[in-house]
Amino acid sequence: MVKTIALLMPSLNEEDSVALTLDSIFQSSRLPDEIIVADGGSSDRTLEIVQQYSDRGVELKIVKNPEVYAGAGRNRAFEVSNSDILMLMDFGNCAAPDWIEKMAVPFEQDPDMDFVSGAFLPQSQSDFEHVVACILYHSNSLMGKIPLAELMKQMPKDHSPGALSLAISRTMWEKLDGMPGWLRAAEDKLFGRKMMTFKPRYCLLPDAKISHHMRSTSWQVFEQMKVYSRGNLRTRLVHKHVAKIMLMYIGLLISIPFIINFPPSILPVSFMAALYVWKSGVSKVKKVDGRIHKKAFIFYASQIVLARDLGILAGSILGWGDWLFKPEFKRKFESYVRDTELAERPLSLE
Numbered sequence: 001m002v003k004t005i006a007l008l009m010p011s012l013n014e015e016d017s018v019a020l021t022l023d024s025i026f027q028s029s030r031l032p033d034e035i036i037v038a039d040g041g042s043s044d045r046t047l048e049i050v051q052q053y054s055d056r057g058v059e060l061k062i063v064k065n066p067e068v069y070a071g072a073g074r075n076r077a078f079e080v081s082n083s084d085i086l087m088l089m090d091f092g093n094c095a096a097p098d099w100i101e102k103m104a105v106p107f108e109q110d111p112d113m114d115f116v117s118g119a120f121l122p123q124s125q126s127d128f129e130h131v132v133a134c135i136l137y138h139s140n141s142l143m144g145k146i147p148l149a150e151l152m153k154q155m156p157k158d159h160s161p162g163a164l165s166l167a168i169s170r171t172m173w174e175k176l177d178g179m180p181g182w183l184r185a186a187e188d189k190l191f192g193r194k195m196m197t198f199k200p201r202y203c204l205l206p207d208a209k210i211s212h213h214m215r216s217t218s219w220q221v222f223e224q225m226k227v228y229s230r231g232n233l234r235t236r237l238v239h240k241h242v243a244k245i246m247l248m249y250i251g252l253l254i255s256i257p258f259i260i261n262f263p264p265s266i267l268p269v270s271f272m273a274a275l276y277v278w279k280s281g282v283s284k285v286k287k288v289d290g291r292i293h294k295k296a297f298i299f300y301a302s303q304i305v306l307a308r309d310l311g312i313l314a315g316s317i318l319g320w321g322d323w324l325f326k327p328e329f330k331r332k333f334e335s336y337v338r339d340t341e342l343a344e345r346p347l348s349l350e
Helices: 018-026 046-051 070-079 099-109 127-136 148-154 170-176 187-196 218-234 240-261 263-289 296-325 327-336
Strands: 005-011 034-039 059-064 085-088 115-123 166-169 202-213
Touching (some): 005 046, 099 166, 099 202, 166 170, 170 187, 263 296
């Protein structure tokens, strides 16, 4: 049974990436039936460029998103959509020519399919971005380098999808009452966690791919990790590695007085720090590339690991503070997960 497809796309000042993304969509082997752009108040040429694609055989709609955040934008887009399958796409990313076609097949073969989760490949424009991809998106960077069957074994049994490369049935979207539009970040993870409480029927498609842009500076990596981690803690989600990072940096701070009073102790501390950077950064680049192609990669890896860790720590502290001292987050979270098992969990670990 052929089903209709809508792309739900939030936007805010995306003029540099609009053409890149929409060109990839219109080069697809199967076109969507609707493209709905929910704009958060762009002050550049975003909407002007979007409108240039209105005569290409796909119904193109633009709606306002006064709440600005991506989740709220997707909710606004859903309100004017008419399609059976809702696919989530962000500007700045590019769809493979067969991405839409492959993502639609499971829904058309199984009327009870709730969601389909595809894959995303890191898209690098520089050596620094390549190292970012190897470290922050390590598993995705290995796609094409290790057998698909091995990749599938690494997937968690209870896959909690994010918004990248995701398609969802209209019925499931309505059951979830949309996305948590009050979150700046991590809205997709909460959306996915809530969806999994309904024991959905889903399909993983590692060969249905989009490309995802990387951050290009250490500061951008820090900000990305801070925003994501803050969003996670606002929704009672704690990644297990956060505690390890926190303990390691606390240990580093505690060691400073010893180094001052006994300078030779800087040698073992430096060795442990270098070992940590190697294991959590450089070794991942080596695994993806087979070897370290440039000495600069080691320097980049050190920068990225530090920026990532400090961003995670800062975001986690801020997010925990938001939960404790800003009651609106707790109230909105409890309202969103009401009548699901998430409401009964004191904390979610991932």
